[in-house]
Amino acid sequence: MNQAMNALSVLGEPNRLAIVELLRDGELTVGEIAQRLEIRQPQASKHLKILTENEILEVKADANRRIYKLRPEPFQSLESWLKTFQKIMEERYDKLDDYLQVLQQKDKTKKSKK
Amino acid sequence: MSRDSMTSKVENGRVLIIERTFDAPQALLFKVYSDAEHLKHFWGPQGWEVPFCTVDFRPGGVWLYCMKCVDKNQGQYYGMEAWGKGIYKEIVAPKSISYVDYFADEKGNTNPDLPSTDILLEFVIQGNKTKLVTRAAYQNEEELKKVMEMGMMEGISQTWDRLDEHLANLKK
Numbered sequence: 001m002n003q004a005m006n007a008l009s010v011l012g013e014p015n016r017l018a019i020v021e022l023l024r025d026g027e028l029t030v031g032e033i034a035q036r037l038e039i040r041q042p043q044a045s046k047h048l049k050i051l052t053e054n055e056i057l058e059v060k061a062d063a064n065r066r067i068y069k070l071r072p073e074p075f076q077s078l079e080s081w082l083k084t085f086q087k088i089m090e091e092r093y094d095k096l097d098d099y100l101q102v103l104q105q106k107d108k109t110k111k112s113k114k
Numbered sequence: 115m116s117r118d119s120m121t122s123k124v125e126n127g128r129v130l131i132i133e134r135t136f137d138a139p140q141a142l143l144f145k146v147y148s149d150a151e152h153l154k155h156f157w158g159p160q161g162w163e164v165p166f167c168t169v170d171f172r173p174g175g176v177w178l179y180c181m182k183c184v185d186k187n188q189g190q191y192y193g194m195e196a197w198g199k200g201i202y203k204e205i206v207a208p209k210s211i212s213y214v215d216y217f218a219d220e221k222g223n224t225n226p227d228l229p230s231t232d233i234l235l236e237f238v239i240q241g242n243k244t245k246l247v248t249r250a251a252y253q254n255e256e257e258l259k260k261v262m263e264m265g266m267m268e269g270i271s272q273t274w275d276r277l278d279e280h281l282a283n284l285k286k
Contacts, residue, residue, distance in 0.1 A: 012128060078124070086122050086132070088159045089248070093134045095156035097117055100138040100146065 007074035010054045015039060016047050020056065020070065027069040118243075130250045140237045140244045144208035147235060153179070161185025162196075166220075175202050177213065178222045199224055200233070211235045215250075229253060 011017045018037055022028060028036075034044035048068055051057040056074050059066050118135040125131055136143055146152035150169040157164045158181045166180040177200035183191040199218035205211055215231045216224040224230075232251040237244050 008124065008128070086120065089122070089132050089134075090120050091160040092156060092158070093120060093136075093246075094117065094160075095158075096146070097136055099152075099155045100136055100142060103142065103146070104138060 006054060007056060007078050010050060010056060013047070015043070016051055019044075019047055019051060019068075023057070023068060023070045027067045029065050029067055033068070128252045130252075132248045132250075133245060135240055135243050135245045137243050139242075140239050141208045143237050143244045143246060144211075147211060147237075148205075148207075150177075153177075157181065161188050161191075171202065171205065173202050173204060176200070176222065177202065178218065180220065195220075209237055 011020060015037065019033055022033060022036055030041060030044050030048055033048070034041040037044065048057065048059075052059055052068070054074075055071055057068050058071050059068050061067075118137075120132060120134040122130065122132040146156070148169065148171045150167040153169065154164040154167045157167065157179060161183055162181045163184050164179055165182050166178070168179075169175075169177045171177075179198050181196045181198070183194045186192050197218045197220055199216045199222055200213040201216070203212045203214065212232070212234045215233050217228040218224050229252060234247075234249040234251075236247040236249075238247060239245075
Protein backbone atom coordinates (compact mmCIF):
# COMPACT_ATOMS: atom_id res chain seq x y z
CA MET A 1 0.00 0.00 0.00
CA ASN A 2 2.68 2.48 0.99
CA GLN A 3 4.79 0.96 -1.71
CA ALA A 4 2.08 1.72 -4.27
CA MET A 5 1.86 5.32 -3.10
CA ASN A 6 5.60 5.67 -3.10
CA ALA A 7 5.81 4.33 -6.64
CA LEU A 8 3.10 6.75 -7.76
CA SER A 9 4.90 9.70 -6.28
CA VAL A 10 8.29 8.73 -7.74
CA LEU A 11 6.75 8.12 -11.19
CA GLY A 12 5.00 11.49 -11.12
CA GLU A 13 8.17 12.90 -12.72
CA PRO A 14 7.86 12.49 -16.52
CA ASN A 15 11.49 11.46 -17.16
CA ARG A 16 11.30 8.76 -14.51
CA LEU A 17 8.06 7.45 -15.98
CA ALA A 18 9.70 7.44 -19.41
CA ILE A 19 12.64 5.42 -18.02
CA VAL A 20 10.26 2.85 -16.57
CA GLU A 21 8.44 2.59 -19.89
CA LEU A 22 11.75 2.03 -21.72
CA LEU A 23 12.78 -0.68 -19.29
CA ARG A 24 9.53 -2.56 -19.83
CA ASP A 25 11.10 -3.89 -23.01
CA GLY A 26 14.31 -5.04 -21.32
CA GLU A 27 17.39 -4.04 -19.38
CA LEU A 28 19.48 -1.02 -20.37
CA THR A 29 22.60 0.87 -19.30
CA VAL A 30 22.60 4.51 -18.26
CA GLY A 31 24.15 5.50 -21.60
CA GLU A 32 21.43 3.76 -23.58
CA ILE A 33 18.71 5.33 -21.45
CA ALA A 34 20.16 8.85 -21.83
CA GLN A 35 20.45 8.37 -25.57
CA ARG A 36 16.92 7.10 -26.09
CA LEU A 37 15.33 9.80 -23.96
CA GLU A 38 17.60 12.44 -25.45
CA ILE A 39 18.68 13.70 -22.06
CA ARG A 40 22.20 14.19 -20.69
CA GLN A 41 23.83 11.29 -18.92
CA PRO A 42 24.20 13.04 -15.50
CA GLN A 43 20.48 13.81 -15.64
CA ALA A 44 19.67 10.19 -16.45
CA SER A 45 21.94 9.06 -13.60
CA LYS A 46 20.14 11.33 -11.15
CA HIS A 47 16.76 9.81 -12.04
CA LEU A 48 18.16 6.28 -12.03
CA LYS A 49 19.53 6.86 -8.54
CA ILE A 50 16.11 7.94 -7.25
CA LEU A 51 14.38 5.01 -8.98
CA THR A 52 16.89 2.57 -7.51
CA GLU A 53 16.72 4.05 -4.01
CA ASN A 54 12.94 3.71 -4.12
CA GLU A 55 13.28 0.07 -5.15
CA ILE A 56 11.56 0.54 -8.47
CA LEU A 57 14.69 -0.50 -10.35
CA GLU A 58 17.53 -2.80 -9.55
CA VAL A 59 21.02 -2.51 -10.89
CA LYS A 60 23.55 -5.17 -11.64
CA ALA A 61 27.18 -4.81 -12.53
CA ASP A 62 28.40 -6.46 -15.71
CA ALA A 63 32.17 -5.95 -16.08
CA ASN A 64 32.43 -2.15 -15.93
CA ARG A 65 28.85 -1.52 -17.00
CA ARG A 66 25.87 -0.97 -14.72
CA ILE A 67 22.66 -2.44 -16.10
CA TYR A 68 19.23 -1.31 -14.90
CA LYS A 69 16.05 -3.38 -14.83
CA LEU A 70 12.57 -3.12 -13.33
CA ARG A 71 11.69 -4.78 -10.05
CA PRO A 72 8.23 -6.38 -10.05
CA GLU A 73 7.18 -5.48 -6.48
CA PRO A 74 6.18 -1.79 -6.85
CA PHE A 75 4.13 -2.64 -9.94
CA GLN A 76 2.40 -5.46 -8.14
CA SER A 77 1.32 -3.12 -5.35
CA LEU A 78 0.18 -0.48 -7.83
CA GLU A 79 -1.79 -3.14 -9.61
CA SER A 80 -3.46 -4.34 -6.43
CA TRP A 81 -4.33 -0.79 -5.42
CA LEU A 82 -5.86 -0.13 -8.82
CA LYS A 83 -7.84 -3.35 -8.60
CA THR A 84 -9.58 -2.42 -5.34
CA PHE A 85 -10.51 0.99 -6.68
CA GLN A 86 -11.60 -0.72 -9.85
CA LYS A 87 -13.84 -3.09 -7.88
CA ILE A 88 -15.82 -0.24 -6.32
CA MET A 89 -16.24 1.50 -9.65
CA GLU A 90 -17.15 -1.74 -11.35
CA GLU A 91 -19.92 -2.46 -8.84
CA ARG A 92 -21.30 1.01 -9.37
CA TYR A 93 -21.13 0.66 -13.15
CA ASP A 94 -22.81 -2.77 -13.06
CA LYS A 95 -25.72 -1.17 -11.23
CA LEU A 96 -25.79 1.66 -13.75
CA ASP A 97 -25.77 -0.85 -16.59
CA ASP A 98 -28.80 -2.68 -15.16
CA TYR A 99 -30.56 0.58 -14.41
CA LEU A 100 -30.06 1.86 -17.97
CA GLN A 101 -31.57 -1.36 -19.32
CA VAL A 102 -34.61 -0.95 -17.07
CA LEU A 103 -35.06 2.66 -18.18
CA GLN A 104 -34.80 1.76 -21.86
CA GLN A 105 -37.17 -1.15 -21.43
CA LYS A 106 -39.78 1.18 -19.90
CA ASP A 107 -39.27 3.57 -22.77
CA LYS A 108 -39.98 0.84 -25.31
CA THR A 109 -43.14 -0.26 -23.48
CA LYS A 110 -44.41 3.30 -23.48
CA LYS A 111 -43.77 3.72 -27.18
CA SER A 112 -45.42 0.43 -28.14
CA LYS A 113 -48.59 1.43 -26.30
CA LYS A 114 -48.97 4.53 -28.44
CA MET B 115 -26.99 -9.48 -20.67
CA SER B 116 -23.35 -9.01 -21.51
CA ARG B 117 -21.37 -6.20 -19.97
CA ASP B 118 -18.52 -4.26 -21.46
CA SER B 119 -15.30 -4.48 -19.52
CA MET B 120 -13.85 -1.59 -17.57
CA THR B 121 -10.31 -0.32 -17.98
CA SER B 122 -8.32 1.85 -15.63
CA LYS B 123 -4.90 3.46 -15.57
CA VAL B 124 -2.91 6.04 -13.66
CA GLU B 125 -1.54 9.05 -15.50
CA ASN B 126 1.23 11.32 -14.17
CA GLY B 127 1.05 9.68 -10.75
CA ARG B 128 -2.06 11.56 -9.66
CA VAL B 129 -4.78 11.12 -12.29
CA LEU B 130 -6.85 7.98 -12.31
CA ILE B 131 -8.67 7.27 -15.57
CA ILE B 132 -11.49 4.75 -15.75
CA GLU B 133 -13.41 3.85 -18.89
CA ARG B 134 -16.52 1.80 -19.42
CA THR B 135 -18.94 1.51 -22.32
CA PHE B 136 -22.68 1.30 -21.75
CA ASP B 137 -25.39 0.07 -24.05
CA ALA B 138 -27.38 3.32 -23.96
CA PRO B 139 -27.51 6.58 -25.91
CA GLN B 140 -25.36 9.52 -24.80
CA ALA B 141 -28.37 11.63 -23.81
CA LEU B 142 -29.67 8.96 -21.44
CA LEU B 143 -26.31 8.44 -19.75
CA PHE B 144 -25.94 12.20 -19.31
CA LYS B 145 -29.46 12.38 -17.91
CA VAL B 146 -28.98 9.72 -15.23
CA TYR B 147 -25.81 11.50 -14.07
CA SER B 148 -27.56 14.84 -13.76
CA ASP B 149 -30.65 13.85 -11.78
CA ALA B 150 -30.81 12.91 -8.09
CA GLU B 151 -33.62 10.38 -8.52
CA HIS B 152 -31.60 8.56 -11.17
CA LEU B 153 -28.32 8.75 -9.24
CA LYS B 154 -29.91 7.07 -6.22
CA HIS B 155 -30.37 3.93 -8.28
CA PHE B 156 -26.72 3.27 -9.01
CA TRP B 157 -24.32 5.51 -7.11
CA GLY B 158 -23.66 3.14 -4.19
CA PRO B 159 -21.27 0.21 -4.71
CA GLN B 160 -22.45 -3.39 -4.06
CA GLY B 161 -24.34 -3.55 -0.74
CA TRP B 162 -24.49 0.23 -0.37
CA GLU B 163 -27.69 2.23 -0.87
CA VAL B 164 -28.17 5.93 -1.39
CA PRO B 165 -30.80 7.07 1.14
CA PHE B 166 -30.12 10.75 0.49
CA CYS B 167 -29.24 12.59 -2.72
CA THR B 168 -29.89 16.17 -3.84
CA VAL B 169 -28.62 17.79 -7.00
CA ASP B 170 -28.49 21.45 -7.97
CA PHE B 171 -27.38 20.90 -11.53
CA ARG B 172 -25.63 24.11 -12.63
CA PRO B 173 -22.06 25.42 -12.39
CA GLY B 174 -21.43 26.27 -8.73
CA GLY B 175 -24.41 24.12 -7.70
CA VAL B 176 -24.11 21.42 -5.02
CA TRP B 177 -24.65 17.68 -5.21
CA LEU B 178 -24.95 16.18 -1.72
CA TYR B 179 -25.34 12.45 -1.17
CA CYS B 180 -25.15 9.78 1.47
CA MET B 181 -24.13 6.17 0.85
CA LYS B 182 -25.10 3.62 3.50
CA CYS B 183 -23.91 0.04 3.84
CA VAL B 184 -26.94 -2.27 4.10
CA ASP B 185 -25.11 -5.56 3.63
CA LYS B 186 -24.56 -7.48 6.89
CA ASN B 187 -21.84 -9.53 5.21
CA GLN B 188 -19.64 -6.45 4.97
CA GLY B 189 -18.92 -6.69 8.71
CA GLN B 190 -17.42 -3.48 10.04
CA TYR B 191 -18.95 -1.44 7.23
CA TYR B 192 -22.53 -2.58 7.93
CA GLY B 193 -24.63 0.46 8.90
CA MET B 194 -21.85 2.88 8.04
CA GLU B 195 -22.80 6.12 6.31
CA ALA B 196 -20.48 7.97 3.97
CA TRP B 197 -21.42 11.51 2.96
CA GLY B 198 -20.05 13.12 -0.13
CA LYS B 199 -20.46 16.49 -1.77
CA GLY B 200 -19.78 17.64 -5.29
CA ILE B 201 -19.64 21.21 -6.54
CA TYR B 202 -20.25 21.44 -10.26
CA LYS B 203 -17.72 23.37 -12.30
CA GLU B 204 -18.64 23.01 -15.93
CA ILE B 205 -21.58 21.30 -17.59
CA VAL B 206 -21.57 20.70 -21.35
CA ALA B 207 -24.82 18.84 -22.07
CA PRO B 208 -24.83 16.02 -23.12
CA LYS B 209 -21.05 15.62 -23.45
CA SER B 210 -19.36 16.26 -20.14
CA ILE B 211 -19.73 17.17 -16.48
CA SER B 212 -16.90 18.38 -14.27
CA TYR B 213 -17.08 18.82 -10.53
CA VAL B 214 -14.96 18.85 -7.41
CA ASP B 215 -15.68 15.98 -5.06
CA TYR B 216 -15.39 16.45 -1.29
CA PHE B 217 -15.86 14.38 1.83
CA ALA B 218 -18.74 15.94 3.77
CA ASP B 219 -21.17 15.53 6.67
CA GLU B 220 -24.97 15.34 6.67
CA LYS B 221 -25.24 19.14 6.80
CA GLY B 222 -23.17 19.44 3.66
CA ASN B 223 -20.09 20.83 5.43
CA THR B 224 -16.97 19.74 3.60
CA ASN B 225 -14.29 18.04 5.65
CA PRO B 226 -11.22 20.30 5.47
CA ASP B 227 -8.86 17.53 6.61
CA LEU B 228 -9.57 15.25 3.70
CA PRO B 229 -8.51 15.88 0.14
CA SER B 230 -10.84 16.95 -2.65
CA THR B 231 -10.74 15.40 -6.10
CA ASP B 232 -11.24 17.05 -9.48
CA ILE B 233 -13.56 14.84 -11.48
CA LEU B 234 -14.27 15.03 -15.19
CA LEU B 235 -16.95 12.77 -16.68
CA GLU B 236 -17.03 12.51 -20.45
CA PHE B 237 -19.81 10.80 -22.39
CA VAL B 238 -18.40 9.68 -25.73
CA ILE B 239 -20.66 8.32 -28.48
CA GLN B 240 -19.55 4.92 -29.79
CA GLY B 241 -22.05 3.85 -32.41
CA ASN B 242 -25.21 2.85 -30.53
CA LYS B 243 -23.36 2.84 -27.25
CA THR B 244 -21.74 5.44 -25.06
CA LYS B 245 -18.32 5.34 -23.44
CA LEU B 246 -18.03 6.96 -20.03
CA VAL B 247 -14.54 8.26 -19.25
CA THR B 248 -13.97 9.26 -15.63
CA ARG B 249 -10.82 11.23 -14.84
CA ALA B 250 -10.12 11.71 -11.13
CA ALA B 251 -7.26 14.13 -10.46
CA TYR B 252 -5.88 14.42 -6.95
CA GLN B 253 -4.10 17.62 -5.92
CA ASN B 254 -0.81 15.78 -5.47
CA GLU B 255 0.58 12.46 -4.33
CA GLU B 256 0.24 13.42 -0.65
CA GLU B 257 -3.48 13.95 -1.08
CA LEU B 258 -3.92 10.67 -2.86
CA LYS B 259 -2.06 8.97 -0.03
CA LYS B 260 -4.42 10.47 2.56
CA VAL B 261 -7.45 9.12 0.73
CA MET B 262 -5.91 5.68 0.67
CA GLU B 263 -4.89 5.71 4.31
CA MET B 264 -8.50 6.35 5.31
CA GLY B 265 -9.30 2.90 4.04
CA MET B 266 -11.55 4.21 1.32
CA MET B 267 -10.20 1.41 -0.81
CA GLU B 268 -11.36 -1.48 1.31
CA GLY B 269 -9.97 -4.94 1.00
CA ILE B 270 -6.63 -3.58 -0.08
CA SER B 271 -4.59 -6.68 0.55
CA GLN B 272 -6.47 -9.23 -1.52
CA THR B 273 -5.11 -9.45 -5.03
CA TRP B 274 -1.37 -9.91 -4.61
CA ASP B 275 -1.37 -13.20 -6.39
CA ARG B 276 -3.60 -12.13 -9.28
CA LEU B 277 -1.10 -10.50 -11.55
CA ASP B 278 -1.52 -10.04 -15.21
CA GLU B 279 0.82 -11.31 -17.86
CA HIS B 280 2.89 -8.19 -17.98
CA LEU B 281 3.78 -8.53 -14.33
CA ALA B 282 4.68 -12.15 -14.79
CA ASN B 283 6.98 -11.12 -17.61
CA LEU B 284 8.73 -8.62 -15.41
CA LYS B 285 9.90 -11.41 -13.17
CA LYS B 286 11.72 -13.20 -15.95
